[in-house]
Amino acid sequence: MLLIFPCRGSNKKYQMLNQNVSSYVFQQYVFEGGAVQWARYRSNPAEYSSNSEMTFGNSINKHKSKLTASIVRIKYNGLRAPQWHFNANEHGLLLEGKAWIGVVDDGANSVATYNVTVGQVTFFPTNTLHWVKCVSEEDCVFILFFTTHDELKTLDVDDAFFETPEDIASRSLKPEGGVDFIRQFQKADVDQAINLPKNLMDLIQNASLAQSDDTLVWKYFHDLIGSKEYLFPGGIIQWARHRSNTAGLTENEKIYSDSINTHADTLTFATLRIYNNGLRQPHFHFNANEMGYVISGCGVIGIVGAEPVEEFSVDVGDIFFFPLGTQHYVKSTCVEDLYTILAFSTGDQLETLDMDDYFHATADDVLAQLFRVKQEEFKKIPKFQADQAVNIP
Structure with a gap:
């Protein structure tokens, strides 16, 4: 069971992807407006770039x-084509740059456009059309x-258009010029x-970067x-x-909380x-798998699960x-902080149990019988006022 995979390219702000890549890194798919790398499942083994x-x-x-998971790089003025995913929600974190986002929901009765900057999160529900422009x-x-843990299924707007017969597209859009308009x-x-035409300046005279109302965004x-x-x-x-308890959340955070739960x-x-x-101490999650990405720093990970x-x-x-239920820990080993983004496969409240918590919650006599150590020895495990989820010696 392989639980780590390098997905490297280049990113000056986070120094995140070493350009001296080796042959086993994720395959990079290059487009005129950017590039994509994937950490994903493929049903056809021949489509993998390496055994790893x-x-x-x-x-x-x-x-x-x-x-x-995927790393997407979009050049300045590049456009990630309007698209939707048949079988997955999409959540993203912007690591570098500034992007303008559009989301079309509820039969075009709800169109949200907004800007995101570094450290902000985007969310696109399944079968919701969305675009991203740098x-x-x-x-x-x-x-x-x-x-999804299956192959991601996506349809771009241009592909959907060109797969539609000319007369059907004309009847749907009803443009001036009819089919002749469609044929241009x-x-x-x-x-x-990821699109970036060389004649972009000739095509667009007035780009709109409108920001929708907060209640929608x-x-x-x-x-x-x-x-x-x-x-x-x-x-x-x-x-x-x-x-589930919204105390302490802002009104906007409550909107997001309800959205991902709905x-x-x-x-x-x-x-x-x-x-x-520092150490993110050994713990496990009751209700979620976990996937993470290292933004900066370095560390060591340990896992205890069904397989060694x-x-x-x-x-x-x-x-x-980290598969659901497996105990795992993460330790920072560089002078620089270890900084990661973590994704958990639940839209409900995440349920987690740390090692110190389950030791304190288990009766001393039970621990003594299990570990064959005298009961009074377990009094030596201290309880701290500060939560030790991420501790330090």
Whole structure:
């Protein structure tokens, strides 16, 4: 069972992807407006670029993880084509740049457009049309998570259009000129998944970057970097999640919380910052698989589950996966903080149990019988006022 996979390219802001890549990194799909890399399952083994990629893909599929990851780079003025996914919600975190987003929901009665900057989260429900345009002079880089462990199924608007007979498209759109208007559209020679025409300035005279009302935007957006910081002795956690108890949430955060809980099979997001030599202590999740991406720093991960997994190292650009119920820990091993984005396969409140909590909750006499150590010895395990979820020596 492989639980880590490097997904490297280049990103100057986060120094996240080493350009001296080796032959086993994820295959990069290049478009005129950017590039995409995947951590995903493929039903056809021949479509994997390496045995390591196939092992990772088979692992997330075998465990029914409801998680697929992708790194998307969009050049300035590049457009990730309007599209929808048949079999997955999409959650993303912007790592670099500034992007303008559009979401079309509810039969076009609800159209949300908004800007996102570094550290903010996007959410696109299943079968909801959406687009992403990079509007910063630097490239936009997203880490995306999709709620499927099968092959992701996507349809771009241009592909849907060119697959539709001319007369049907004309009857639907009713343009001036009828079918002749439809015939002026020519299918491009290259895939338009991330589009950037050379004659863009001739095509567009007045680009609109409208911002919709907050009550609409926050259904699809969360300011993760600006959210409450949960402080621990060894680090910080911030959340984009559903809370059954909304006390402490802003009105906009309540909208997002309700949105991801209303839609089926959504994700909980978190950023985890672990200080040098800090430890996210051993823990497991009752109700979610977990997938993570290393933004900066480096660390060591350990897993205890149904199958043996040796402790392994993670570095900038690596993606890792913890199946539901497996106990795992993450330790920071660089001078620089270990900073990760985590995705959990639940839109309900995440349920987690840490090692110190279950030791304290288990009766001393039960522990003594199990470990064959005198009962009074377990009094030596201290209880702290500060939560030790992320601790430090």
